[in-house]
Amino acid sequence: MTTAPADPMIGRLVDGRYQVRSRIARGGMATVYLATDLRLERRVAIKIMHGHLADDNTFKTRFVQEARSAARLAHPNVVNVFDQGQDSDMAYLVMEYLPGITLRELLKDYKKLTPEQTVDIMDAVLAGLAAAHKAGIVHRDLKPENVLLADDGRIKLGDFGLARAASANTATGQALLGTIAYLSPELVTRGVADARSDIYAVGIMMYEMLTGEQPYVGEAPMQIAYQHANDTVPTPSSKNPAVPVELDELVLWATARDPEERPHDARDMLDRLREVEPAIRAPRQAPRTQATVVLPDAAMPVGVATAATAVIGGGAVVAPPAPPEASDDEAASALATSSDRRRRRGYWIFALVLLLTGLAAGTGWYFGAGPGAMTTVPETATLLPDNARQVLAEEGFQVVDAERNDPRVPAGQVSGTDPAAGQQARRGSTVTMFVSLGPLMLPMPDVVGQPEADARSALGDFTVAEQSLQQFSGDIAAGSVIAVLGAEGNAVAAGDPYPELGDLSIVVSVGPIPDVTGMPVAEAEAAITGAQLVVGTAEPEFDDEVPADHVISWAPATDPVRPGDTIVITVSKGPDLVEVPNVITGQTVAQARQQLEALGFSVTSNVPGFLEGAVVASVQSPAAGEKLKRGSEVTVNFG
Structure with a gap:
C-alpha cells in the first residue's frame, strides 16, 4: 500500500510571516491552506497559486485581481482579504479564515433546502453581492462553491478570482471561465457580463437550493450552454410543490433571458426578497377544533344514574352522576364546572412540565454548548511559562506547550496562544501556549549600490527607519545605498544574521563632494x-x-x-617673491651675507672666508630692487 506524498507546503514559513499548518481545499488555480500569521498571532487562510501557473501572466493577473477586488470591499458578507504578495516564485493571497462548509457541501448533505433556509442564505449572499455591485465590481463566478457557511452562523461570499470592474463588461477569450451551469445567456452568446449576469447566477442557485437539482443538465458543457441561451428556467414549484409562489416569481425574475427584464443589480433583488420574506415565513394555520360537551338527555327521567361525557380537545372526561334530586339544569351546571376545573388544572400541570423541561434543557444547552460553555482566552503574552500555564488552567483550558520565534517577546517568555487572547473558546478545550525562541535570525540582503526604494523593499522583514542617513560618496551614485547600519550604529554586511523586525538604518549617497581645487x-x-x-x-x-x-x-x-x-x-x-636689497653700501661681505640670508636668499661670493671682513666693493647679482623667490641665489663679489 503506497502512501500519498506529503504536501511540501505543510510547515513552510511563507514570506517570513505565515506558518502553513494544513491544507483546506485545492482548486484548478490555487490551493488554500490554514496558516498562522506569526506577526498578528491569528489564524488565516492562505491561497497559493499552483507552481505550474507561475509563468502564466494571465493567471497571475487574475490572482492579483482577486486580491484587489476583494480588498475594495468591506462588508460582513464578503470574505476579508488581508494581504497579497510574492515569495520567490510563489504568488499568495491571505484571507480571513472561516471554519465551516460551503453551500455546495450543504446541498450534497441535504439535497434541497426549505424556503426559509433558502431565504436566510440568499439574504446574506445578495447583501454581499450588493456591496460588490455598489463598488463597481461584477463577481462573474457565482456558484454554491463560493458561498461559505461558517460554524458561527456567518454567511460570506468569496473567490473574486474572475471579478472585474463593471465598466469592463466585454470578455473576449475568457467569457466562459465561470462555471457553465450558472452562466447567463448574454455570457454564452455575446461574452458580455455585468451586474445582471451575477443576478442570473443567483437565480440558478436559488432554483438548485429549492429543488435539489440544476435546471439544465447535459452530457456536454455546450448542451447546457445552449439551454441557457434558448430555454426559459422553469419554476421551482414544478419540481417541489412546497415552494411558495413568491420564490417562484423571484427565480423567474432573476433568470429572465433578456437582461433588461432582470433586477438591475443585487440591491434590487435583495429589496424584493425582503418584501416577500414575511409571507414566506408566515406559519401555516392549522384547522381549529371546538370542544364538544355531551350532556344528559333531557327526556331521561330524573333520578336515573346517567353518565355525562365532556369531549374537550379530543380527550374524554367522565363526570360523576348527578344527585337524584338535582334538576337537569343543575346537573349540566355541575358537569360544566367540574370539567372546567379539571381542564384548568391540566393546563397548569402541562405548563409547569414544559417550564421545567425548558429550564433543564436550556441550562444544559447553556453550559454544554451555548454561551456558558465558552470563556475568553486570557492574555498571557510576556508571562513566564509556568505563570501563563496557571492562568490558562484557572480558566478551565488544557494547555499544550509549543515554541516559535517572536521578534518582540524575549526568549523564554510566552509570546501568545492559539486561540489568541481575547477570543472565545470552549471550557475544557485545548489551548496551545507558545514560548518565544526570540526573533528569527534572517540573512541580511545585499542592498549596497541599490536605489533606496529597492533597498527598502528588500529589507521588508526588518524595521527600517523612515529617515535615511545622507552621506557623500565618490563611489556610489546619488540616491543609492552606501551601507546598512544596525541598532547600535554598526555596519551590517550582506549575509550577516540579523533579528526579524530588528531596527535598521540605511545610509544613502548624495553623490561626491564638489572638487574645488584651483577655483577662485x-x-x-x-x-x-x-x-x-x-x-x-x-x-x-x-x-x-x-x-x-x-x-x-x-x-x-x-x-x-x-x-x-x-x-x-x-x-x-x-609665488613667494622677495625684493633683493642693495648690499653695496660700505658693508662687509659678512654683513651683506647675513642680510641676504635673513631674507631667504642663498649667497655666493668670490671672497675667501678669511676675508669676510672686507668691504663689498663690487656689483651684486641680481641687482638691488629685483624680486626673486626665496631660496634664489644672490652673488656678492669683491673686485
Whole structure:
C-alpha cells in the first residue's frame, strides 16, 4: 500500500510571516491552506497559486485581481482579504479564515433546502453581492462553491478570482471561465457580463437550493450552454410543490433571458426578497377544533344514574352522576364546572412540565454548548511559562506547550496562544501556549549600490527607519545605498544574521563632494555651501603653480562626510617673491651675507672666508630692487 506524498507546503514559513499548518481545499488555480500569521498571532487562510501557473501572466493577473477586488470591499458578507504578495516564485493571497462548509457541501448533505433556509442564505449572499455591485465590481463566478457557511452562523461570499470592474463588461477569450451551469445567456452568446449576469447566477442557485437539482443538465458543457441561451428556467414549484409562489416569481425574475427584464443589480433583488420574506415565513394555520360537551338527555327521567361525557380537545372526561334530586339544569351546571376545573388544572400541570423541561434543557444547552460553555482566552503574552500555564488552567483550558520565534517577546517568555487572547473558546478545550525562541535570525540582503526604494523593499522583514542617513560618496551614485547600519550604529554586511523586525538604518549617497581645487575662493565657497556643507579655511600658503586667492587644496574635517559637515580649503598667496636689497653700501661681505640670508636668499661670493671682513666693493647679482623667490641665489663679489 503506497502512501500519498506529503504536501511540501505543510510547515513552510511563507514570506517570513505565515506558518502553513494544513491544507483546506485545492482548486484548478490555487490551493488554500490554514496558516498562522506569526506577526498578528491569528489564524488565516492562505491561497497559493499552483507552481505550474507561475509563468502564466494571465493567471497571475487574475490572482492579483482577486486580491484587489476583494480588498475594495468591506462588508460582513464578503470574505476579508488581508494581504497579497510574492515569495520567490510563489504568488499568495491571505484571507480571513472561516471554519465551516460551503453551500455546495450543504446541498450534497441535504439535497434541497426549505424556503426559509433558502431565504436566510440568499439574504446574506445578495447583501454581499450588493456591496460588490455598489463598488463597481461584477463577481462573474457565482456558484454554491463560493458561498461559505461558517460554524458561527456567518454567511460570506468569496473567490473574486474572475471579478472585474463593471465598466469592463466585454470578455473576449475568457467569457466562459465561470462555471457553465450558472452562466447567463448574454455570457454564452455575446461574452458580455455585468451586474445582471451575477443576478442570473443567483437565480440558478436559488432554483438548485429549492429543488435539489440544476435546471439544465447535459452530457456536454455546450448542451447546457445552449439551454441557457434558448430555454426559459422553469419554476421551482414544478419540481417541489412546497415552494411558495413568491420564490417562484423571484427565480423567474432573476433568470429572465433578456437582461433588461432582470433586477438591475443585487440591491434590487435583495429589496424584493425582503418584501416577500414575511409571507414566506408566515406559519401555516392549522384547522381549529371546538370542544364538544355531551350532556344528559333531557327526556331521561330524573333520578336515573346517567353518565355525562365532556369531549374537550379530543380527550374524554367522565363526570360523576348527578344527585337524584338535582334538576337537569343543575346537573349540566355541575358537569360544566367540574370539567372546567379539571381542564384548568391540566393546563397548569402541562405548563409547569414544559417550564421545567425548558429550564433543564436550556441550562444544559447553556453550559454544554451555548454561551456558558465558552470563556475568553486570557492574555498571557510576556508571562513566564509556568505563570501563563496557571492562568490558562484557572480558566478551565488544557494547555499544550509549543515554541516559535517572536521578534518582540524575549526568549523564554510566552509570546501568545492559539486561540489568541481575547477570543472565545470552549471550557475544557485545548489551548496551545507558545514560548518565544526570540526573533528569527534572517540573512541580511545585499542592498549596497541599490536605489533606496529597492533597498527598502528588500529589507521588508526588518524595521527600517523612515529617515535615511545622507552621506557623500565618490563611489556610489546619488540616491543609492552606501551601507546598512544596525541598532547600535554598526555596519551590517550582506549575509550577516540579523533579528526579524530588528531596527535598521540605511545610509544613502548624495553623490561626491564638489572638487574645488584651483577655483577662485568665491566660486569654491559657493560650490561647497550649495552642496549643504560648511566652509572652513586653513592658513594661506605660497604656491608657485596656483594663482593668489585660488584654492590650492581642500579636505573634509570629518569621515564620513554628511550634509552639514565642514570642508577646509587652503588658499594660495601666489609665488613667494622677495625684493633683493642693495648690499653695496660700505658693508662687509659678512654683513651683506647675513642680510641676504635673513631674507631667504642663498649667497655666493668670490671672497675667501678669511676675508669676510672686507668691504663689498663690487656689483651684486641680481641687482638691488629685483624680486626673486626665496631660496634664489644672490652673488656678492669683491673686485
